[in-house]
Amino acid sequence: MLFSLPITLLIALPAVWAGPIYCTLKPPKSAVSSGSNSTGGGGGGKGNLTDVVATGWFAGWHGASYTPENVTWSKYTALTYAFAVTTPDSSVLSLADSNEAQVPQFVDLAHQNGVAAHVSIGGWSGSQYFSSAVATAANRTLFVNAVLGLVSKYSLDGIDFDWEYPSKQGIGCNIISSSDSANFLLMLQQLRSQPAGKNLTLSAAVSITPFVGPNGTPMTDVSAFAAVLDYIEIMNYDVNGNWETTVGPNAPLNDTCATIKEGSAVSAVNAWTAAKFPANQIVLGVAGYGHSFLVPKASAVGPSGALVMNPPFTASQQPSGDAWSGDSTVTSTTVDQCGNPVGKDGVFNFWGLIDGGFLTENGTAASGMVYTFDNCSQTPYVYNPTTQVLVSYDDARSFAAKGQFINDQQLLGFSIWEVGGDYNNILIDAISTSIGIVDVEC
Ligand SMILES: *[C@@H]1O[C@H](CO)[C@@H](O)[C@H](O)[C@H]1NC(C)=O
Numbered sequence: 001m002l003f004s005l006p007i008t009l010l011i012a013l014p015a016v017w018a019g020p021i022y023c024t025l026k027p028p029k030s031a032v033s034s035g036s037n038s039t040g041g042g043g044g045g046k047g048n049l050t051d052v053v054a055t056g057w058f059a060g061w062h063g064a065s066y067t068p069e070n071v072t073w074s075k076y077t078a079l080t081y082a083f084a085v086t087t088p089d090s091s092v093l094s095l096a097d098s099n100e101a102q103v104p105q106f107v108d109l110a111h112q113n114g115v116a117a118h119v120s121i122g123g124w125s126g127s128q129y130f131s132s133a134v135a136t137a138a139n140r141t142l143f144v145n146a147v148l149g150l151v152s153k154y155s156l157d158g159i160d161f162d163w164e165y166p167s168k169q170g171i172g173c174n175i176i177s178s179s180d181s182a183n184f185l186l187m188l189q190q191l192r193s194q195p196a197g198k199n200l201t202l203s204a205a206v207s208i209t210p211f212v213g214p215n216g217t218p219m220t221d222v223s224a225f226a227a228v229l230d231y232i233e234i235m236n237y238d239v240n241g242n243w244e245t246t247v248g249p250n251a252p253l254n255d256t257c258a259t260i261k262e263g264s265a266v267s268a269v270n271a272w273t274a275a276k277f278p279a280n281q282i283v284l285g286v287a288g289y290g291h292s293f294l295v296p297k298a299s300a301v302g303p304s305g306a307l308v309m310n311p312p313f314t315a316s317q318q319p320s321g322d323a324w325s326g327d328s329t330v331t332s333t334t335v336d337q338c339g340n341p342v343g344k345d346g347v348f349n350f351w352g353l354i355d356g357g358f359l360t361e362n363g364t365a366a367s368g369m370v371y372t373f374d375n376c377s378q379t380p381y382v383y384n385p386t387t388q389v390l391v392s393y394d395d396a397r398s399f400a401a402k403g404q405f406i407n408d409q410q411l412l413g414f415s416i417w418e419v420g421g422d423y424n425n426i427l428i429d430a431i432s433t434s435i436g437i438v439d440v441e442c
């Protein structure tokens, strides 16, 4: 795909701008072994594909237990602080719910370590007012100024847009319009055209299918986004969860081979590149967490003793996730910001699976647990036969498989949700080693 791009397209793209501060992580194996002479991504601020993007989101609301000092900075080229949320006022972005006082320390530590510091705008619960903020020229100007205000206030190197989702409902009460994707692009172009916008790394966290166009279906040509964004991070997780009727993989690498096809890294990269988004500007979003389900033993474990794929689960008895899930505070009357009832999410971070006795401190299945690696999704499941809790998650093996995929497809790199989910860097080390990131030179 990468090398089949017509040369005229590459030449027609705008000139590159000076990049932000990056650690020079050594290039992925694919770049070395193929000796590829890439000319640079269209919008790619760095215009140099021999570097890899090794990044992730730092969830500010977990910042009390996982602080910027807990981050192993040498593992990353950039980190993104989540989230600044949209507000009813197009000129105001708010970090109030994300431990705002910690942002300066986050940026300082990043810069001391030669790591680029970004802030992400939006998120699942922070995208309510994106649509109105970009709806008119006047509002786009207010919004772009608010973005540049954040950049200047915190000395940021980049901004990530996590709009969930343009022209498509997310949490339930987002303002949405059929013009969202077009207006989003206009806002990005305006931001990029500002003197202070030229130097920024601009990214967008996106769904596994391309942005939705005015007719309500995924756009077939998103190349204009590639010209203004450095990269997209494909959020290939929450692909299956407790909103369905059978268990499925949280973050499948592949679903071509699955009986239930809900999407995967394979389908997502195919969909985005088919819509003219270059593979070398795609960062694969990877999950440092899993979803839990209550599954009676008779349904969970097959005759061979291995776990059954896609068993039904008992939705009325959602297990509680780890301490970060907030499930212990969920009651029958809990509602979200839209006023809709919410149940337990049952999410276990990777450290939470160790904490909860599913895994050893090495990240392998603990004694007494049933572990099966699904050959299609290339992700593991772990089951506690005593509590009947089944978890679809990611481990070192599945992260290594995703690293291999990143190299095979010549993608730009990875981004983990969330950085604090890992345990002793087991996941980050697995994917970085697989990609071939062997050292850091700051
Ligand atoms: C890359 O460019 C160099 C110098 O222009 C050339 O010698 C080499 O053959 C090229 N490699 C590939 C894989 O095209």
Ligand SMILES: *[C@@H]1O[C@H](CO)[C@@H](O)[C@H](O)[C@H]1NC(C)=O
Pocket: 024, 047, 048, 050, 051
């Ligand atoms: C690309 O990055 C490599 C490694 O950091 C560097 O040596 C090289 O000079 C860069 N090339 C360009 C064209 O910027």
Ligand SMILES: *[C@@H]1O[C@H](CO)[C@@H](O)[C@H](O)[C@H]1NC(C)=O
Pocket: 065, 066, 067, 069, 070
């Ligand atoms: C973060 O660092 C502190 C101080 O070293 C340590 O006590 C704490 O356990 C760490 N937390 C995590 C989640 O690693």
Ligand SMILES: *[C@@H]1O[C@H](CO)[C@@H](O)[C@H](O)[C@H]1NC(C)=O
Pocket: 088, 089, 090, 091, 131, 132, 133, 135, 136, 139
């Ligand atoms: C523009 O933004 C303001 C808030 O700053 C909002 O009240 C208004 O509805 C927005 N305009 C549109 C057309 O959405």
Ligand SMILES: *[C@@H]1O[C@H](CO)[C@@H](O)[C@H](O)[C@H]1NC(C)=O
Pocket: 018, 195, 196, 197, 199
């Ligand atoms: C952009 O970056 C260049 C090189 O680092 C710097 O000289 C210039 O002042 C920056 N421009 C702005 C508007 O920040």
Ligand SMILES: *[C@@H]1O[C@H](CO)[C@@H](O)[C@H](O)[C@H]1NC(C)=O
Pocket: 253, 254, 255, 256, 257, 266, 405
């Ligand atoms: C995905 O599954 C299909 C069908 O089994 C297979 O041909 C393909 O190689 C797989 N891709 C990856 C990256 O695993």
Ligand SMILES: *[C@@H]1O[C@H](CO)[C@@H](O)[C@H](O)[C@H]1NC(C)=O
Pocket: 360, 361, 362
């Ligand atoms: C973790 O791995 C090390 C080295 O292989 C081993 O010595 C240790 O017993 C393992 N720990 C657990 C909890 O499995």
Ligand SMILES: *[C@@H]1O[C@H](CO)[C@@H](O)[C@H](O)[C@H]1NC(C)=O
Pocket: 306, 372, 373, 374, 375
């Ligand atoms: C996955 O493939 C391996 C090697 O082909 C095989 O040993 C294993 O049983 C397979 N696992 C499942 C769950 O199909």
